Amino acid sequence: MRIATERFTELAREGVEKARARPFLKTVPQLLYQLREAGLATLPDAAAAQAHGAAIRSEAISRLPELLEEFEKNATANGAKVFWARTAKEANEYIAGMAKERGAKYVIKGKSMVTEEIGLNDFLSEHGIEPWEADLGEFIIQQMGRTPFHIIGPALNIPVEEIRDLFLAKAAMKEPTLDPVELGRAARLFLREKFHRARFGVTGVNMAVAETGTIVNLENEGNIRFAKAAPRTQVSVMTLEKVVPTMKDALHLMRLLSRNCSGQKMSAYVSMDSGPRKEGETDGPEELVIVIVDNGRSRIYQDPRAREALRCIRCAACLNICPVYRQIGGYAYGWVYSGPMGQALMPPLLGLDKTRDLYRACTLCGACKSVCPAGIDHPGLFLYYRSMDASADPRFKGEKHPWREALLFKAWGRVVQYPRLWNWGVSMIRPIINRHAHKGVIRDMKGAFGGWFRERDLPPLAEKTFRDL
């Protein structure tokens, strides 16, 4: 998937202006948020449950190396094969190589963010293997060549007319219809055929349980379970941070993930795999391969502060409540993970230099932090990234800011300790700013502050500061 994080401002403007997505943005995130509230209310003590989730994720990330080793040991003992991929390329080459070796013409895919991240679909296509997304939303955006608009509803913003036209064009359907149930049925029939002949299935992982070597998937459509059970070879791709210590921990996170995501007590389908089909069992794949992808995460793990971003369980509660996401939608974030979860994860993953808008285009309102079941302090992370960037910290490719800005803050830092100098500065700046005032209001000013005045006025600086009153 092409990374477009540097086009944030432009894509955000499109997001704000695009009339099509507006009805969606005005209703669906709010609705999901209300469902979440209702879902959490079914817990005896929601705040304690959230705090427990945060503790589990915090522990999992602090113990990441040993938990991963434990998971590998137990998964292998269950008969699964574990492959470690340092980069997206290594993962893609390994998966494509396996598919080729097994003579698979295509792969059937369950909904997964990590395969979006590593660009598996494009890689497979380039190597003559057709990838078929089996989640309805993913199926639609794959056919349209788009990135997910929302993590749990990748195509939620796409009007039904466009979906009808798409299905007609792709021969998934013969008769035009706008009935969502009929459209769903058409996709299902089309994909059912793919499932039946599937040789090779690829899915993601929600949790990898170290204690038992089990991989867990949660979903509402059944495509993941189907993609795991129908083919002879099942490949489960996970990133490092998916591991959790115990099954009890996983069960608690499942309760939280479902509720925070969609307000459900539990998602419609939960599948757990501990190894491939065993002697005497009637279904399941002949071989189970677990690909553990690093793709920059061990570098994030090295940093005790940034590591917090790895706690995320991808529930999307932060997107639904984020006032910026509610204005711009998912495309502006420029890559796989949109909203605060993406803003926390993508900067250290892709480099602070390429993702500056992601950690700056935030009012620090703290709504995301207040709902996160993994205890991530998103605004705190953004401030951390900003400080690393401003000081050109090389760890995640921080870059020096424009000299004007740096100089301004340097001067500010000099003056802020000396009240007389500060007051003198104020008296110097006042006439410069107030020159723009007419009838007691500043309506326009050019330069760095220009953006303020397109839709807003500003009072002039008071002739007397409070101290002089």
Added chain:
Amino acid sequence: MKEVSLFIPCLVDLFLPHIGAAAASLLRRAGVNPIHHRGQTCCGQPAVNAGYLREAKKAAKHFIELFGDDEAVVSLSGSCVWTVKHHYPELLGDEPEWFRRAAELAPRVYELSQYLVDVLGVTDTGAAFEGAVAYHESCHVLRGLGVSAQPQKLIAAVKGATLVPLQQADSCCGFGGEFSFRYPDISESMVRDKVQNYLDSGADLLILCEPGCLLNIGGYLSRHHPEKKAMHLATFLVQEGEKR
């Protein structure tokens, strides 16, 4: 007479000094003597938010030198109070002596409504206003400091005023300091929604406890709906029997 130190945010000092004056008279009415350290400048929030921590540290040390011995410090901005309470100890974490001073100061710093209601036990300030009033829950006041009931109690006790519900009262108005001019497309869209909710509420006045939100929402109102006003809680509570 009990004394309390007034911490005037720089935005108030520069643009809205009358809010500071209002707070001072409110405190006097509540039987507390407000003192004002003339040496105050800026708490450092803009530098923290922009990532210039070395400079922010200087502001923090200056603030601690100035306010460190005060029994109680009261401010008119939730985000400035949050900066002192939350960011100072973090900023000064690598200097044990300064960290100690920051950590000791933190619990003595209050947002105005919090101080009035929680510390002084005041809800009726003697103010009067004929009309419907909506309350905007500023982000750092609500989610930073956990202050929400206090300002609403104070508003509800104003003679003649009816507190009416505001849709999405707790969603950000789109200020965010430099966010407001660096990302005008998003910021404008956010403040537009906030103002629409205010208009839909039917309130005659929008009250808030954050100067940044006041400049933002007030600035948008001034341009598009000059007949509607937003007001800081302190200003609202000092007016006596003013008729609209």
